[in-house]
Amino acid sequence: MDKKITSLGTTHPFDRIAVIGGGAWGTALASVAARAGRETRLWMRDAELASEIATTHRNSRYLGKIGLPHAIRPMTDMAAALKDAEAVLLVTPSVTIRAVAAEIGRLAAPGVPIFVCAKGIEAETGLLMSALVEEVAPGRPVGTVTGPTFAAETAAGHPTAVTVACTTDPGLSASEQAATRMAMSLTTGSFRPYVSDDMAGVEVGGAVKNVIAIACGILAGAGFGDNSRAAIITRGLDEMKELAVRLGGRRETVAGLGGLGDLILTCSSRQSRNFSYGMQRGQGIPDDKVFEGRPVVVEGRHAAITVTDLARRLGLHMPICEMVRAITADGQPIAIAFAGYWAAPIHAEARTADLAFEHPAAEAVTRHFEEKFP
Structure with a gap:
């Protein structure tokens, strides 16, 4: 017997998403967000790579010949990438998360959620990535997008399922929580998110x-x-x-x-x-x-x-x-x-x-x- 679908209320996606990190997984997530209809900015340090994505719609260094959505806006100015962003996907290597998250906390508007997509534990502190981000960019929801994914397959549109998790705000309904909104923001014909509140x-x-x-x-x-x-x-x-x-x-x-x-x-x-x-x-x-x-x-x-x-x-x-x-x-x-x-x-x-x-x-x-x- 099919499960009854219960409405949780209206869920509004994040219309403008900044993806910080132009490696394989960052580019793949930017592709997902763009295909889902989001205004997607992709920040990276390498100007040559940004130019390649803008002109050829490829990231040949990390994703070979896979075509990327034309709607992705690559840029090297982090302040510009974060301007008016409603949510951030942080996809740089784990060893850089502390410094990059601190910069995001300084530049992004107050309350904008950060979904850290790097995996690991900080060596010096023993902190998981979300706890690290909460420490250096306090006062905002912190979440993650994770699951069984290879970047190339995700970028190529292979059917993929992930978990979107985030800290919760007790003052918001389930449909208004950041994890729910991000799941709505990334859902496409091939990319299927599930929602969790269990960050640890x-x-x-x-x-x-x-x-x-x-x-x-x-x-x-x-x-x-x-x-x-x-x-x-x-x-x-x-x-x-x-x-x-x-x-x-x-x-x-x-x-x-x-x-x-x-x-x-x-x-x-x-x-x-x-x-x-x-x-x-x-x-x-x-x-x-x-x-x-x-x-x-x-x-x-x-x-x-x-x-x-x-x-x-x-x-x-x-x-x-x-x-x-x-x-x-x-x-x-x-x-x-x-x-x-x-x-x-x-x-x-x-x-x-x-x-x-x-x-x-x-x-x-x-x-x-x-x-x-x-």
Whole structure:
């Protein structure tokens, strides 16, 4: 039986959206906003790239030959991009978010919401991206747009679903909340947003999934199959849920698009830099030789440190993330790291069951992984 559709009142989209960041995902989101009929300004630092988008309607550096909507207005003046903007999509790398968000807070009109679309945890403070933005650009709603997305597929119009989450204003109805309005603003024939008010639950998924993807890639590179990947995805999801709850989020949120959906995508495709990096490491390629020595950004390597640092401060054990950190940051041999994880004491899957016993075949585990990772 179909669910009855209940009207929440009139939802007004944001008519003018500023996208701050002209990389792959920023350009893809600008494409979505423009196709949804929004007045879309795309800010970037590179004047040459802005000129290319304006004249050829391509971003060849990041999206190859994919055609972009002619309505996108690229520019290098942030003040001009933010002038009269009703909402901001902040899509610069996570390491730049603090500085860029502070500039947006100075230039954007009071109360204009910022949806930060970078994923991760700030190393120095342990803050999720939304908390970081709230600190440097206070007094405005802060949200995110996240989910199982590859930028090129989104820009090309492949059917895509995301979660739009934002802090809520108790004085507004559900239809007037910033997350609802942004979901309305980005909905197109191929781009389908869902709405959430659980910022912590949504953001933890984005922060942790790249770490889990490295572990899955390592196993795939060594020749292990779908059983192994399914196990790591499932147990990695549990680690994500535990961290989300500690930060005030909900476990069911992590089972949605921003958590499980993004995790499955990142752990299953060579389009993911993190999965691809792990595959190369699993094939025996040294860390400094992956991607043929090119300086490719692998977010999971940095996140393995920031996620486990935060978990340790919270007294939370995240064994898969700790294993990836041991391999990528501490230089532990892959065989030893995986054997340590797989030979850990057996415990109940449900957290409510009080059960644990030593692995009865720990030595066999060690031999098994040493054969694959000599």
